[in-house]
Amino acid sequence: MASISSLGVGSNLDLSTLLTQLQTAESQPLVNLQSQQVSFTTKLSAYGTLKNSLTSLQxxxxxxSNPALFQGVKGNVSATDVLSVVATGTAVAGDYAIDVTRLAQSQSLVSAGQASAKTAIGTGTVKIEFGTITGGTLDPATGTYNPGAGFTADATRTALPITIDASNNTLEGIRDAINSSKAGVSASIVNDGSATPNRLVLTSTQTGETSSMSISVTGDAALQSLLGNDPTGTQNLRQSVAAQNAKLTVNGIDISSTSNVVKEAIQGTTLNLLKIGTSKLSMQKDTASVLSAIGDFVKAYNSLQNTAKSLTAYDADKKQGAALLGDATLRNLQTRIRQALNTPQSGGPDDMKVLSEIGVSLQKDGTLSMDSDKLSAALNNKLDGVSKLFASGEGSTAGYGKQLSALVDDLTSTHGALQAATDGVNATLKQLDEQYTKMQDHVTATVDRYRAQFTQLDLLVSSMNNTMKYLTQQFDAMSSSD
Structure with a gap:
């Protein structure tokens, strides 16, 4: 059968344009389906935006809703160079006079000088025990304790054996062996510039009187002579810094601490001692954090309202509404939240029951306003009442904080209204996808049928034209022969 290279060539008819027009007409349902898909996809995105705003509000x-927020206490220190304070949830309000008379420090011991830090000394086993030196007096000239000193070991800390052998028996090797043992001692070498300048310095990694060192050595006499140090007997090391506790008074009460981080000297506080001196400490209710939290709540609520407004707006010029214009789910959600905020809390006759009592009020446009002066006055004078307005005790559902959080949970949960609406849109989009696929297959089949029919028409007309041309030629030939 004859064929044609391009539709319409054989018949000299514009079949290609006609086919395109038919395809456009047949594809119109696809355009409509695409428009619906865009509309529902936009709606799905709007529900996502709405959910994000609800999550921020929650x-x-x-x-x-947490009562601990309203029980918070913060400390104000008059001399910040003397100490700082960190308060915990158990801190209580109060004023304190603090006098720091001594800071805690770690003991440091210094060895006799060695001509070289790389010369072998001796081998053996070193054990460093920690405890408290009692009695006796320190000779400032020698840095050693006079006879009569006692040593009470700290039973909570076990002495670790440190092996000194041929691989590490230089001063540098001993230093590294002590540091890698993690025995609670930091070792370093100091050069004092003398004829035998290299001195091993041992410093306890913990402060306090219970971290004084007693060092026993088994092995070569040279190693014993370098490190052996019994505060009650032979002492081959010189004490350069004594282990001592921090000493302070709080409102005249003497306090001793092995560390400069003093916990619970005042209930619910940690004092960080920085230097000797005096300071006033005022522990006050942390109303600033509550004020900030209420402000954040108002902002989150107003943000939700602004989001809802933008999602339901109508553009008169374009004559087009936003994705959720007239949406029942959004309207129901806003109504329920407003009802929750307008419902008074239960309580006694003197308890606060509505938000307006603390300066937070609903406006005509649906947003919340906050009177900072009125709220600050409520926080300063009736903090317990403000706490009950938002938070309740264990097991109770009272308080705007708990109620709003629970309401958002209900709206956004698996079976909540917002999730149900989202699921409905997803189901519709799935159906539209299936319809589009089927319609596209139908359009393709129809256009293919038209194309086949036009091709046959083209071939038929082409054949008829050829026949007509032949007959014309024959008739012309017969006429000319006459």
Whole structure:
């Protein structure tokens, strides 16, 4: 059968354009389906934006639902160069006079000088025990304790054996062996510039009187002579810094601490001692954190309202509404949240029951306003009442914080209204995808049929034209012969 290279060539008809027009007409349902897909996809995105705003509101409400927020205490220190303070949840308000008379420090011991840090000394086993030196007096000239000193070991710390052998029996090797043993001692070498300048310095990694060192050595006499140090007997090391506790008074009460980080000297606080001196410490209710949390709640609520407004707006010029214009799910969500905020809390006759009592009020446009002066006054004078307004005790569902958090949970949960609406849109999009696929197959089949029919038409007309041309030639030939 004859064939044609391009549709319409054989018949001299514009079949290609006609086929394109038919394809466009047949594809119109696809355009409509695409438009619906775009609309529902936009709606799905809008629900996601709405959920994000709800999640932010829930986070702010959850923070306010915690009674600990309203029980917080912060410390103000008059001499920040003397100490700093960190308060925990058990801290209570109060004023304190603090006098730091001594800082805790670690003991340091210094060995006799060695001509070289790389010369072998001796081998053996070193054990460093920690404890408290009692009695006796320190000779400042020699840096050793006079007879009569006692040593009480710290039973909570076990002495670790440190092996000194041919691989590490130089001063540098001994230093490295002590440091790698993690025995609670930091070792270093100091050069004092003398004829035998290299001195091994041992410093306890912990401060306090219970971290004084007693060092026993088994092995070569040279190693014993270098490191052996019994505060009650032979002492081959010189004490350059004594182990001591921090000493301070709090409102005239004497306090001793093995560390400069003093915990619970005042209930619920950690004092970080920085230097000797005096300071006033005022522990006050942390109303600033509560004020900030309530402000964040108002911002989150107003952000939700602004999000809802943008998702339901109508553009008169374009005559087009936003994705959730007239959406029942959004309208129901806003109504439930407003009802929750307008419902008074239960409580006694003197308890706060509504947000307006602390300066937080609903406006005509649906947003919340916050009177900072009124809120600050409520926090300073009726903090317990503000706490009950937002948070309740264990097992109770009272308080705007808990109620709003629970409401958002209900709205966004697996079976919640917002999730149900989202699932509905996803189901519709799936159906539209299936319809589009089927319709596309139908359009393709129809256009293919048209193309086949036009091709046959083209061939038929082409054949008829050829026949007509032949007959014309024959008739012309017969006429000319006459």
């Amino acid at each position: 986070a702010a409400a959850t923070k306010l």
